[in-house]
Amino acid sequence: MQNRIREWTxxxxxxxxxxxxxxxxxxxxxxxxxxxxxxxxQQIRHHFKGDHISLCSxxxxxxxxxxxxxxxxxxxxxxxxxxxxxxxxxxxxxxxxAHEAAENGCHCYGIVSSGSSLQPGPEMERLLEAIRQIRAxxxxxxxxxxxxxxxxxxxxxxxxxxxxYHHNLETARSFFPSICTTHDxxxxxxxxxxxxxxxxxxxxxxxxxxxxxxxxRVELALTLRELEVDSVPIxxxxxxxxxxxxxxxxxxxxxxxxxxxxYRYILPECQINVCGGRELNLGEFxxxxxxxxxxxxxxxxxxxxxxxxxxxxxxxxxxxxxSYGSCN
Numbered sequence: 004m005q006n007r008i009r010e011w012t013x014x015x016x017x018x019x020x021x022x023x024x025x026x027x028x029x030x031x032x033x034x035x036x037x038x039x040x041x042x043x044x045q046q047i048r049h050h051f052k053g054d055h056i057s058l059c060s061x062x063x064x065x066x067x068x069x070x071x072x073x074x075x076x077x078x079x080x081x082x083x084x085x086x087x088x089x090x091x092x093x094x095x096x097x098x099x100x101a102h103e104a105a106e107n108g109c110h111c112y113g114i115v116s117s118g119s120s121l122q123p124g125p126e127m128e129r130l131l132e133a134i135r136q137i138r139a140x141x142x143x144x145x146x147x148x149x150x151x152x153x154x155x156x157x158x159x160x161x162x163x164x165x166x167x168y169h170h171n172l173e174t175a176r177s178f179f180p181s182i183c184t185t186h187d188x189x190x191x192x193x194x195x196x197x198x199x200x201x202x203x204x205x206x207x208x209x210x211x212x213x214x215x216x217x218x219x220r221v222e223l224a225l226t227l228r229e230l231e232v233d234s235v236p237i238x239x240x241x242x243x244x245x246x247x248x249x250x251x252x253x254x255x256x257x258x259x260x261x262x263x264x265x266y267r268y269i270l271p272e273c274q275i276n277v278c279g280g281r282e283l284n285l286g287e288f289x290x291x292x293x294x295x296x297x298x299x300x301x302x303x304x305x306x307x308x309x310x311x312x313x314x315x316x317x318x319x320x321x322x323x324x325x326s327y328g329s330c331n
Contacts, residue, residue, distance in 0.1 A: 084245030239280030267296025
């Protein structure tokens with residue numbers, strides 16, 4: 004296996020690509036071979052992304068009352084979880100979050116709204132104005148995560164200065180019906196295409212530990228490669244009481260590291276950010292995400308859960324011999 008990992012590493016460094024069977028083999032790596040896998044993924048990360056770790060943060064700008072039935076989500080009206088519920092926050096509060104993100108060295112600031120989509124009207128106009136002001140007064144790249152997009156909404160966001168559209172596919176097409184039945188997977192794929200056509204970068208990844216198998220983890224990676232996304236957020240399930248996945252087992256740290264490494268091999272030139280669930284699933288192995296190929300991470304709080312102390316995360320990056328800070 005060690006020779007095969009070396010061969011695949013050299014192929015990727017030379018501009019080649021891995022297929023589904025080879026990706027599956029990476030996820031099945033065990034024992035001492037895992038060290039070779041991490042060495043290879045770190046080499047690929049260094050080659051394509053350097054040693055600078057990009058930071059991003061989000062604001063839960065509109066919370067709760069979502070009509071979708073995603074099995075993992077606390078904000079769904081179909082489940083018994085009790086998330087915060089409020090309409091879109093005031094412009095000043097959204098902009099203040101962007102300034103704080105810039106002060107913390109973040110390169111990207113995501114404005115996240117619950118629901119299937121944000122429809123034209125006062126809330127959309129408020130959000131567009133917030134994006135315009137963030138673009139004019141801070142160094143961070145404004146990002147929006149508003150659910151499904153049509154052409155008109157995508158063009159409005161891009162015209163306002165939204166640099167990045169975030170829309171996760173969450174899991175493989177073959178597993179998606181087990182997680183969500185209120186919209187079709189192709190609608191998510193089309194949203195990615197529409198955002199790219201409008202000129203925005205696309206941040207699109209998934210959530211692991213939902214019950215998907217190894218083949219489906221590879222399937223999602225290949226779909227993201229086909230869609231030519233720009234950055235890939237990797238999230239690990241943190242089960243929430245009141246949701247259908249409340250009793251789901253957490254992933255082991257080594258499972259998480261193999262997933263990160265797989266995505267670095269399959270998507271070598273992408274920004275790969277480790278985001279939600281890292282504290283619970285990786286535990287004391289959080290600093291290993293960079294060896295596994297991560298080139299970025301989310302800092303601060305998540306949508307309905309608190310994140311780790313910022314200074315602890317920044318010290319972790321320093322201790323790994325890496326740098327961080329805003330970079331466009």
